[in-house]
Amino acid sequence: MKVKSQGKRxxxxxxxAFCFYFSxxxxxxxxxxxxxxxIASKAQDSIxxxxxxxxxxxxxxxGFAHIGVLKVLEQAGIKIDYIGGxxxxxxxxxxxxSGYSATQIDSIFKSTNFDKLLQDFIPRSSKNFYEKRNxxxxxxxxxxxxxxxxxxxxxxxxxxxxxxxxxxxxxxRHIRDFNKLKIPFLCIATDIETGQEVILNKGxxxxxxxxxxxxxxxxxxxxxxxxxxxDGGVANNYPIEAVRKMGADIIIGVDVQDGLFGRxxxxxxxxxLAQISALQTIEKMKIKIKNTDIYIKPDIKNYGLISFGxxxxxxRKGEEAAFxxxxxxxxxxxxxxxxxxxxxxxxxxxxxxxxxxxxxKNYTRSYIKGKLAFKEGDKISYESMEKGIDNLNATQNFxxxxxxxxxxxxxxxxxxxxxxxxxxxxxxxxxHYDGLFKSGVLVNLTQKKTFFxxxxxxxxxxxxxxxxxxxxxxIDNGFYWSFGFKSQYNQFNRNVAKEISSLNLDATGMNAxxxxxxxxxxxxxxxxxxxxxxxxxxxxxxxxLKIGSQTLVSSNPIIDKSNYLSLFGYMxxxxxxxxxxxxxxxxxxxxxxxxxxxxxxxxxxKPFSIAKANFGIATTIFNKTTFKLEAEGxxxxxxxxxxxFDFVLGGYGYNMIDNFxxxxxxxxxxLAANSYLKTTGTLDYEIFKKNHLNFSANFAxxxxxxxxxxxxxSIPKYSGYAVGYGLETIIGPIEIKHSWSPETSKGFxxxxxxxxx
Numbered sequence: 001m002k003v004k005s006q007g008k009r010x011x012x013x014x015x016x017a018f019c020f021y022f023s024x025x026x027x028x029x030x031x032x033x034x035x036x037x038x039i040a041s042k043a044q045d046s047i048x049x050x051x052x053x054x055x056x057x058x059x060x061x062x063g064f065a066h067i068g069v070l071k072v073l074e075q076a077g078i079k080i081d082y083i084g085g086x087x088x089x090x091x092x093x094x095x096x097x098s099g100y101s102a103t104q105i106d107s108i109f110k111s112t113n114f115d116k117l118l119q120d121f122i123p124r125s126s127k128n129f130y131e132k133r134n135x136x137x138x139x140x141x142x143x144x145x146x147x148x149x150x151x152x153x154x155x156x157x158x159x160x161x162x163x164x165x166x167x168x169x170x171x172x173r174h175i176r177d178f179n180k181l182k183i184p185f186l187c188i189a190t191d192i193e194t195g196q197e198v199i200l201n202k203g204x205x206x207x208x209x210x211x212x213x214x215x216x217x218x219x220x221x222x223x224x225x226x227x228x229x230x231d232g233g234v235a236n237n238y239p240i241e242a243v244r245k246m247g248a249d250i251i252i253g254v255d256v257q258d259g260l261f262g263r264x265x266x267x268x269x270x271x272x273l274a275q276i277s278a279l280q281t282i283e284k285m286k287i288k289i290k291n292t293d294i295y296i297k298p299d300i301k302n303y304g305l306i307s308f309g310x311x312x313x314x315x316r317k318g319e320e321a322a323f324x325x326x327x328x329x330x331x332x333x334x335x336x337x338x339x340x341x342x343x344x345x346x347x348x349x350x351x352x353x354x355x356x357x358x359x360x361k362n363y364t365r366s367y368i369k370g371k372l373a374f375k376e377g378d379k380i381s382y383e384s385m386e387k388g389i390d391n392l393n394a395t396q397n398f399x400x401x402x403x404x405x406x407x408x409x410x411x412x413x414x415x416x417x418x419x420x421x422x423x424x425x426x427x428x429x430x431x432h433y434d435g436l437f438k439s440g441v442l443v444n445l446t447q448k449k450t451f452f453x454x455x456x457x458x459x460x461x462x463x464x465x466x467x468x469x470x471x472x473x474x475i476d477n478g479f480y481w482s483f484g485f486k487s488q489y490n491q492f493n494r495n496v497a498k499e500i501s502s503l504n505l506d507a508t509g510m511n512a513x514x515x516x517x518x519x520x521x522x523x524x525x526x527x528x529x530x531x532x533x534x535x536x537x538x539x540x541x542x543x544x545l546k547i548g549s550q551t552l553v554s555s556n557p558i559i560d561k562s563n564y565l566s567l568f569g570y571m572x573x574x575x576x577x578x579x580x581x582x583x584x585x586x587x588x589x590x591x592x593x594x595x596x597x598x599x600x601x602x603x604x605x606k607p608f609s610i611a612k613a614n615f616g617i618a619t620t621i622f623n624k625t626t627f628k629l630e631a632e633g634x635x636x637x638x639x640x641x642x643x644x645f646d647f648v649l650g651g652y653g654y655n656m657i658d659n660f661x662x663x664x665x666x667x668x669x670x671l672a673a674n675s676y677l678k679t680t681g682t683l684d685y686e687i688f689k690k691n692h693l694n695f696s697a698n699f700a701x702x703x704x705x706x707x708x709x710x711x712x713x714s715i716p717k718y719s720g721y722a723v724g725y726g727l728e729t730i731i732g733p734i735e736i737k738h739s740w741s742p743e744t745s746k747g748f749x750x751x752x753x754x755x756x757x
Contacts, residue, residue: 049334050249050250051081051248051249052078052079052080052081052082052249052332053080053081053082053083053243053244053247053250053252054073054080054082054084054243054251054253054254055085055089055239055240055243055251055252055253055254055292056083056084056085056086056088056089056090056092056093056254057085057087057089057233057253057254057255057257058085058089058212058213058231058233058237058256059087059089059233059257059258059300060087060088060215060305060306061088061303061304061305061306061308061310061311061314062088062256062300062303062304062305062314063087063088063089063091063092063256064088064109064311064314064315064318065254065298065315066085066089066092066254066318067092067102067105067106067109067315068298068314068315068316068317068318068320068322069254069296069318069321069322070092070096070102070105071102071103071106071315071318071322072318072319072322072323072329073102073252073329074338074340076326076329076330076332076333076335077330077333077334077335077336077337077338078252078329078332078333078338079334080183081184081247082185082243082246082247082248083096083097083183083184083185083186083243084185084186084187084188084239084242084243084246085239086187086188086212086231086232086233086237086238086239087212087215087231087232087233087237088213088256089187089254089256090187090188090208090209090213091212092105093185094169094187094205094208094209095108095168095169096183096341097178097181097182097183097185098168098171098172098181098182098205098343099172099181099182100168100341100343101340101342101343102340104342104343106315109311110311110312114306114308114309115308116160117156117160117164118156118218119155119160120155120156120158120159120161120393121160122159122390122393122394123387123390123577124576124577124578124579125532125575125585126387126390126393126394126532127394127532128394128476128529128532128535129529129535129572130456130476131394131395132574132579134428136579136580136732136755137428137430137460137755137757138428138429138442138755139429139430139730139731139732139754139755140428140429141426141428142426142427142428142429143423143425143426143427144426144427145423149427150423153221154216154217154218154219154220155217155219156218156219156220157219157393157399157401158210158220158222159389159390159401162206162207162210163390165209166206166382167382167386168206169205169206170345170348170382171343171345172205173404173405173412174405174406175205176202176203176204177201177202178201178205178208179201181205182341185201185205186199186200186201186239186243186246187199187200187201187208187211187212187232187239188200188212188235188236188237188239189208189212189214189222189224189229189230189231189235190229190230190231190232190235190236191227191228191229191235192221192228192229192230193227193228195234195235196235197232197235197236197239198227198229199239199242200212200224203224207224207402207404208224211230211232212229212231212232214229214230214231215230215231215233215305216230216231218306219231223419233281236281237281237285238253238255238257238288240253240292250293250294250332251292251293252292252293252296252329253294253295253296254296254298254318254321255289255295255296255297256300257281257285258275258301294325294328294329295325296318296321296322296325297321298314298317298318298320298321299317299320300317348381348382349380349381350379350380350381350382350385350414351379351410351411351412352374352376352377352378352411352412352414353376353377353408353409353411353412354376354408354413354414355372355375355376355413355414355416356413356414357369357418358416358417358418360418360420361420362420362449362453363397363418363453368418371388371391371395371478372389372392372416373387373388374388385414389401391532392418396421397420397421398418398419398420398421399419399420399421399423400417400418400419401416401417402417403415403416403417424447424448424449425445425446425447426444426445426446427443428442428444428445428446429441429442429443429444430442430444430731430732430754430755430757431731431754432732432752432753432754432755432757433751433753433754434653434654434750434752434756435651435653435654435668435750435751436492436494436651436653436654436668436669437465437468437490437492437654437655438464438465438466439464439465440462440463440464440465440466441462441463441464442460442462442757443460443461443463444458444459444460444461445458445459446458446459452475454475454476454478455473455474455475455476456473456474456476457472457473458470458471458473458474460757462757466491467491468488468490468491469487469488470486470487470488470757471485471486471488472484472485472486473486477528479528479529479530481526481527481528482529483524483525483526484523484524484525484526484527485522485524485525486522486523486525487521487522487523488520488521489518489519490518490519491518491519492517493514493515493516494514494517494669495513495514495515495669496513496515496517496648496668496669513549513551514549514551515547515548515549515551515559516547516548516549516550517546517547518545518546518547519543519544519545519657520543520545520546521541521542521543521544522541523539523540523541523542523568524539525538525539525568526538533573534572534573535571535572536569536570536571536572537571538567538568538569538570539568539569540565540566540567541565541568541593542564542565543563543566544561544562544564545560545561545562545564545644546561547559547561547644558601560601560602560644561601562598562599562600562602562605563598563599564595564597564598564605564642565595565597565598566594566595566596567593567596568591568592568593568594569591569592570589570590570592571589571590571591572587572588572589573587573588573589574587574589575587576618580728580733581626581684581686581692581726581728581733582618582628583618583619583620583626584618584619584620585617585618586615586616586617587614587615587616588613588614588616589613590611590612590613590614591611591613592609592610592611593609593610593611594607594608594638595608595609595610595642598642605642606639607639608636608637608639608640608641609636609637609638610634610636610641610645610659611635611636612632612633612635612647612659613633613634614630614631614633615630615631615632616628616629616630616631617629624685624686624687625683625686626684626685627681627682627683627684628680628681628682628684629679629680629681630680630681630682631678631679631680632661632678632679633675633677633712634647634659634675635674635676635706635707636674641674643672643674645658645659645674646672646673646674647659647661647672647673647676647702648660648669648671649662649663649669649670649672649676649678650662650666650667650668650669650670650671651663651666651667651669651670651750652664652737652750652752653735653750653751653752653756654668655756655757661676661678663678663698663718663720664680664696664697664698664720664721664722664739664741665718665719665722665739665740665741665743665744665748666718666720666744666748667748671702671718672702673702673703673704673706674705675702675703675705675706675707676701676706677700677701677706677712678699678700679699680697680698680699681696681697682694682695682696683695683696690727690729691726691727692724692725692728693723693725694723694724694725694726695721695722695723695724696721696723696724696737697719697721697722698719698720699719700717700718701714701716701718702717702718703717718741718743719741719743720740720741721739721740722737722738722739723737724737724738731753731754731755732753732754732755732756733752733754733755734752734754735751735753736749736750736751736752737750737752
């Protein structure tokens with residue numbers, strides 16, 4: 001019994017020991033499991049949710065396909081963890097990383113005017129009167145140095161693009177580390193000096209995107225951190241390795257690059273440049289495709305780098321290519337937890353605390369701030385900031401304009417870096433034909449900073465049927481009083497109204513005579529700007545007017561050969577968005593000129609004055625249809641006016657010198673008197689881009705001493721109508737107009753080619 005009880009006790013102790021050890025095992029197992037749970041959880045999450053990297057290649061307008069792919073990725077519920085892009089892939093990727101959805105990016109691209117982007121469009125309202133004249137007179141502008149003609153480094157400096165992207169990325173304007181964007185991001189540029197790729201993952205996001213997409217010949221190189229950068233596609237158009245290094249487990253790649261073209265397709269500069277880039281990357285791309293987990297190649301071979309007008313079709317091609325691999329995409333999607341981007345753009349206002357400008361050699365801080373048109377402490381819109389940058393860009397005085405907005409305690413410091421343009425001499429060319437001055441080729445030489453910092457010297461020589469010239473020297477002091485000197489010579493031979501001469505032709509029965517007309521005018525003036533659109537000025541003029549005719553049988557064919565000295569004052573306002581085909585804006589000009597002395601060839605001179613004014617307004621009344629209304633008038637007053645300074649109306653398409661005015665329904669220089677009143681209405685319809693159909697009607701009273709009675713408010717004595725077609729081209733407008741008047745039995749068809757000069 002004792003042995004049995006002892007055995008039972010040992011057995012009980014064994015059971016207790018077993019229970020103790022088993023309980024301890026369970027306890028330690030649970031502790032270890034608890035400790036390892038986060039690691040296991042992370043491992044499990046890693047298996048279930050790999051990090052997705054998106055690679056977007058460059059390809060110009062073909063990069064629109066990226067938008068279509070992004071739409072499908074969102075539909076599949078795929079959360080992108082990293083984005084790397086090149087060129088257009090950098091632009092689309094950067095916008096997506098900053099918080100925009102694919103649909104929002106689609107809307108942005110559809111509302112962007114890519115013609116303006118490629119041309120680096122500067123609104124006409126940002127240009128002063130000299131800059132307006134420059135853009136509306138010359139078709140080609142080339143740098144000229146040491147008697148050698150250069151060519152511009154690119155079609156565009158990229159300022160329009162930079163302004164646009166700066167505005168679009170305003171919500172992340174203070175972020176300088178792209179890993180801190182909503183989606184970590186990088187893009188690729190190429191160092192033009194070394195040919196090496198440059199990874200851009202820090203700095204100003206808009207500047208990085210512009211650098212990555214600076215396609216050679218289309219956009220100027222961009223200077224960043226001491227490097228001169230161009231399109232990243234030259235060095236690495238598909239940055240898969242860089243995105244892997246960011247931490248991506250799975251790579252979704254979208255390839256919109258061209259393959260190699262055959263010789264028959266290499267007929268465009270952009271295709272040749274793209275081919276040169278592809279020659280260096282085509283072999284590397286084969287390896288990169290193999291290392292891409294989901295490779296998407298839209299069928300866009302029929303589109304080019306600048307096929308921006310076909311954006312909708314290219315986006316659709318991107319969607320189709322993504323849907324082709326939709327089953328693969330769904331493996332990495334989570335529609336339940338996925339929340340697509342939907343950026344709410346911040347209020348369009350900036351509180352400027354400081355304006356920081358780098359030191360310049362030839363331009364003062366006050367000059368720069370005057371062009372910006374805002375100052376420290378101002379609350380401005382992005383539109384106002386862009387207008388200030390456009391004002392600077394319009395001067396053509398700066399080869400580099402770089403700016404950023406830096407965080408300063410809930411306000412913004414505006415940091416501006418400028419590089420002065422080293423090109424000071426330019427050759428400019430124009431071409432024109434009209435029915436009065438006939439054909440002419442314009443050659444211009446412009447020199448900046450000839451004698452003073454802010455001066456501009458310009459000389460126009462017109463070669464053709466009537467040789468002419470125009471010399472202008474101007475010291476631009478902006479909103480302070482500026483000084484200028486002008487000299488010009490104009491000539492033509494034409495049948496003109498008998499009223500333009502001082503001869504009594506009634507006995508001859510002639511209504512017109514053939515004259516040789518020449519005008520040599522020199523002016524010195526002071527003027528000041530109140531805004532880019534409004535100026536006033538005063539000055540003195542010395543004019544030599546020579547008029548002769550071989551029509552008259554006379555021993556002396558000279559009608560007049562006199563010098564005239566006068567004083568003048570003027571004011572101008574011009575907010576038209578286009579000189580020749582305005583859609584909005586208005587203009588006003590008025591001047592008074594007093595002729596005080598003359599060499600008096602005719603013996604009939606007595607001091608007199610001429611006052612004239614015109615007003616015009618343009619508005620878009622409905623889609624593509626614009627109405628422009630103009631009113632103008634003039635009169636002479638004093639002891640006795642000289643008939644050679646009368647207002648002379650008729651014709652269209654020529655540069656209106658002296659008091660010559662356009663008038664539909666009558667031939668060139670047909671109506672003349674010392675006073676007139678005229679109104680014109682034009683309805684213009686843009687049938688296609690830059691193609692205009694228009695109808696015009698004008699009415700006038702033209703009579704000596706018109707305003708000394710109530711005749712000026714009577715029913716207009718003269719009227720005329722015109723239908724026309726106009727085309728906006730690089731050399732200026734090309735127009736044809738057919739004109740007629742109820743008062744005459746004749747119709748006139750006029751051709752005008754190129755800018756008026």
